[in-house]
Amino acid sequence: xxxxxxxxxxxxxxxxxxxxxxxxxxxxxxxxxxxxxxxxxxxxxxxxxxxxxxxxxxxxxxxxxxxxxxxxxxxxxxxxxxxxxxxxxxxxxxxxxxxxxxxxxxxxxxxxxxxxxxxxxxxxxxxxxxxxxxxxxxxxxxxxxxxxxxxxxxxxxxxxxxxxxxxxxxxxxxxxxxxxxxxxxxxxxxxxxxxxxxxxxxxxxxxxxxxxxxxxxxxxxxxxxxxxxxxxxxxxxxxxxxxxxxxxxxxxxxxxxxxxxxxxxxxxxxxxxxxxxxxxxxxxxxxxxxxxxxxxxxxxxxxxxxxxxxxxxxxxxxxxxxxxxxxxxxxxxxxxxxxxxxxxxxxxxxxxxxxxxxxxxxxxxxxxxxxxxxxxxxxxxxxxxxxxxxxxxxxxxxxxxxxxxxxxxxxxxxxxxxxxxxxxxxxxxxxxxxxxxxxxxxxxxxxxxxxxxxxxxxxxxxxxxxxxxxxxxxxxxxxxxxxxxxxxxxxxxxxxxxxxxxxxxxxxxxxxxxxxxxxxxxxxxxxxxxxxxxxxxxxxxxxxxxxxxxxxxxxxxxxxxxxxxxxxxxxxxxxxxxxxxxxxxxxxxxxxxxxxxxxxxxxxxxxxxxxxxxxxxxxxxxxxxxxxxxxxxxxxxxxxxxxxxxxxxxxxxxxxxxxxxxxxxxxxxxxxxxxxxxxxxxxxxxxxxxxxxxxxxxxxxxxxxxxxxxxxxxxxxxxxxxxxxxx
DNA sequence: TAACAGAGAAAAAAA
DNA sequence: TTCTCTGTTA
Numbered sequence: 001x002x003x004x005x006x007x008x009x010x011x012x013x014x015x016x017x018x019x020x021x022x023x024x025x026x027x028x029x030x031x032x033x034x035x036x037x038x039x040x041x042x043x044x045x046x047x048x049x050x051x052x053x054x055x056x057x058x059x060x061x062x063x064x065x066x067x068x069x070x071x072x073x074x075x076x077x078x079x080x081x082x083x084x085x086x087x088x089x090x091x092x093x094x095x096x097x098x099x100x101x102x103x104x105x106x107x108x109x110x111x112x113x114x115x116x117x118x119x120x121x122x123x124x125x126x127x128x129x130x131x132x133x134x135x136x137x138x139x140x141x142x143x144x145x146x147x148x149x150x151x152x153x154x155x156x157x158x159x160x161x162x163x164x165x166x167x168x169x170x171x172x173x174x175x176x177x178x179x180x181x182x183x184x185x186x187x188x189x190x191x192x193x194x195x196x197x198x199x200x201x202x203x204x205x206x207x208x209x210x211x212x213x214x215x216x217x218x219x220x221x222x223x224x225x226x227x228x229x230x231x232x233x234x235x236x237x238x239x240x241x242x243x244x245x246x247x248x249x250x251x252x253x254x255x256x257x258x259x260x261x262x263x264x265x266x267x268x269x270x271x272x273x274x275x276x277x278x279x280x281x282x283x284x285x286x287x288x289x290x291x292x293x294x295x296x297x298x299x300x301x302x303x304x305x306x307x308x309x310x311x312x313x314x315x316x317x318x319x320x321x322x323x324x325x326x327x328x329x330x331x332x333x334x335x336x337x338x339x340x341x342x343x344x345x346x347x348x349x350x351x352x353x354x355x356x357x358x359x360x361x362x363x364x365x366x367x368x369x370x371x372x373x374x375x376x377x378x379x380x381x382x383x384x385x386x387x388x389x390x391x392x393x394x395x396x397x398x399x400x401x402x403x404x405x406x407x408x409x410x411x412x413x414x415x416x417x418x419x420x421x422x423x424x425x426x427x428x429x430x431x432x433x434x435x436x437x438x439x440x441x442x443x444x445x446x447x448x449x450x451x452x453x454x455x456x457x458x459x460x461x462x463x464x465x466x467x468x469x470x471x472x473x474x475x476x477x478x479x480x481x482x483x484x485x486x487x488x489x490x491x492x493x494x495x496x497x498x499x500x501x502x503x504x505x506x507x508x509x510x511x512x513x514x515x516x517x518x519x520x521x522x523x524x525x526x527x528x529x530x531x532x533x534x535x536x537x538x539x540x541x542x543x544x545x546x547x548x549x550x551x552x553x554x555x556x557x558x559x560x561x562x563x564x565x566x567x568x569x570x571x572x573x574x575x576x577x578x579x580x581x582x583x584x585x586x587x588x589x590x591x592x593x594x595x596x597x598x599x600x601x602x603x604x605x606x607x608x609x610x611x612x613x614x615x616x617x618x619x620x621x622x623x624x625x626x627x628x629x630x631x632x633x634x635x636x637x638x639x640x641x642x643x644x645x646x647x648x649x650x651x652x653x654x655x656x657x658x659x660x661x662x663x664x665x666x667x668x669x670x671x672x673x674x675x676x677x678x679x680x681x682x683x684x685x686x687x688x689x690x691x692x693x694x695x696x697x698x699x700x701x702x703x704x705x706x707x708x709x710x711x712x713x714x715x716x717x718x719x720x721x722x723x724x725x726x727x
Numbered sequence: 728t729a730a731c732a733g734a735g736a737a738a739a740a741a742a
Numbered sequence: 743t744t745c746t747c748t749g750t751t752a
Contacts, residue, residue, distance in 0.1 A: 063742080088741080090742045115741095187741085277740060277741075550742080567738085569738090569739050570739090591738055629743090631743040
């Protein structure tokens with residue numbers, strides 16, 4: 001049985017899959033069969049009887065990855081999906097907290113705030129405390145609080161050195177109080193609370209240490225500090241502070257005496273592209289040190305891309321310093337060169353993509369096997385326009401997901417309110433939606449009376465005293481109580497139906513001339529609830545939890561064969577026959593905001609590496625000399641990343657094109673006497689290559705403004721600056 | 728209370 | 743350019 005499981009694995013994959021119970025770091029390059037190794041290892045542990053379904057925990061970052069893993073395992077073995085702990089960090093923490101809500105100090109039916117809910121809660125807090133939100137922008141405060149939690153710090157552990165930080169700390173504390181009062185937890189809290197639960201409860205920790213002997217981690221390079229600390233605790237590696245605490249509070253035999261679980265960490269430092277949201281690549285080194293890892297396996301054979309594409313990726317990423325080190329190779333041939341197109345404008349670039357896609361499609365490639373990637377979502381507009389004109393079907397990834405849509409959030413807020421009237425967030429969301437005559441003034445009065453009495457807004461609303469709008473508020477209270485009275489004996493989908501009808505949401509969107517899509521989404525919500533009770537229990541809390549933890553897919557409904565448009569971030573983990581990597585310009589990719597920070601540049605480079613390694617057979621790289629950005633035409637030079645790819649791998653499709661062949665659109669200014677027209681390429685002995693952005697003055701007073709990319713944008717006096725015209 | 732106009736900002740994103 | 747937020751006006 002296990003022999004068939006292992007056939008087709010290469011030596012490194014086989015070694016990883018069949019490792020004994022030791023901590024191991026698997027450096028899995030792009031396209032090296034990482035998911036296969038993870039799932040086969042689980043299947044192998046189970047079939048050889050080394051572990052029971054009970055004893056394995058596997059953690060990922062996205063629901064998609066978790067589902068994929070479960071699907072693949074069950075294709076190899078009959079498993080009980082419930083007894084296997086496979087899920088996202090947040091999903092697994094939620095599972096722990098639901099099981100041990102009492103020990104964790106949470107109400108049994110605690111609700112989960114997503115980012116938008118959290119921000120709303122913080123705004124409300126600032127208003128209640130009368131804090132100037134100019135001085136303490138809600139968004140900044142949210143980041144501050146989340147950052148503290150991700151470092152594992154409660155307000156008591158936060159250092160404050162001046163009035164400003166003391167205030168931040170104070171606000172963090174008030175925010176926690178508010179969450180506790182309302183019975184809600186945010187995403188970071190799921191992690192932190194679950195971490196503290198294990199840290200402070202020695203028997204419980206001992207139980208899970210004894211249970212999960214095998215812990216597998218996917219995308220390890222994306223873990224943040226708290227996630228790593230959580231893993232350490234769960235693996236029985238203790239936490240200096242934690243074991244100290246438990247030694248004081250629980251003398252006697254310690255859980256720390258159990259042998260640590262075998263942590264199988266799979267990651268790729270070269271694909272670490274989420275530092276901006278707290279990912280800490282340093283966890284890979286920490287892991288090796290803390291767990292005394294002496295098994296590091298490199299998966300370097302790539303099964304996805306052809307040679308030239310891999311060579312380009314390897315050469316590019318070699319410019320980063322401090323890598324753990326890896327070099328992808330393939331048995332496939334070199335394949336096509338990388339096609340490079342330098343367009344005069346973003347319009348021309350889009351047209352190029354359209355023409356090539358059409359050609360490939362004519363040659364028999366399906367559109368869904370082709371992707372257009374860009375650094376920032378704003379770039380999709382021009383592309384979409386050109387694709388639309390050409391009548392090519394396309395699908396854009398990004399934007400709002402199903403459970404993030406306003407109509408869905410409104411409907412869920414009614415459900416939340418029925419389930420828990422103390423939920424001020426939910427109440428404020430819908431008390432006047434659809435409009436029922438309860439305005440700001442009324443809400444202020446309600447808010448003050450709630451605060452004064454130390455009660456929820458719901459209770460304040462029930463006790464009347466809402467000023468002139470008392471009648472409207474009373475009607476709202478009656479509405480919600482009416483719904484709650486009727487929910488007895490209703491199934492979840494029936495309850496959803498009831499909520500969207502009686503709240504007036506359906507009627508509101510029916511009368512709204514742009515509400516058609518929203519109506520359909522509300523209907524889909526009822527179907528989603530019906531599906532949920534088939535696959536799970538008929539529980540409102542569980543449904544609301546899933547809605548918070550799984551906001552749904554980013555893509556538009558799949559239907560016909562369509563070209564895929566997405567940001568490079570969104571493309572991670574995917575692969576395509578042909579990839580168009582667009583906008584390879586200084587200032588865009590790498591982005592302006594990264595240009596002065598060497599670490600940020602390295603992350604941009606890893607991002608480019610991820611983009612390149614998405615392609616199987618064909619890779620196109622394009623750039624535009626001029627581009628409409630923020631309503632203005634900007635000129636840029638080619639990205640440094642392009643010059644970091646060996647020339648012999650590149651095939652320039654239009655190098656040395658005649659400016660006359662450029663579409664009329666962009667350069668309307670005539671060429672000045674010195675020849676440095678806007679858009680011209682120039683070279684400076686110190687600043688290197690640049691592009692002329694503007695000029696003024698004549699003769700001895702002539703100045704030109706040049707964008708040198710990395711060296712910045714500079715005004716230079718032509719008389720003194722040693723500028724030479726290149727093109 | 729709701730609609731509207733003007734100002735200001737604009738990288739990426741999972742749970 | 744286009745979206746979001748805020749303050750003003752009907």
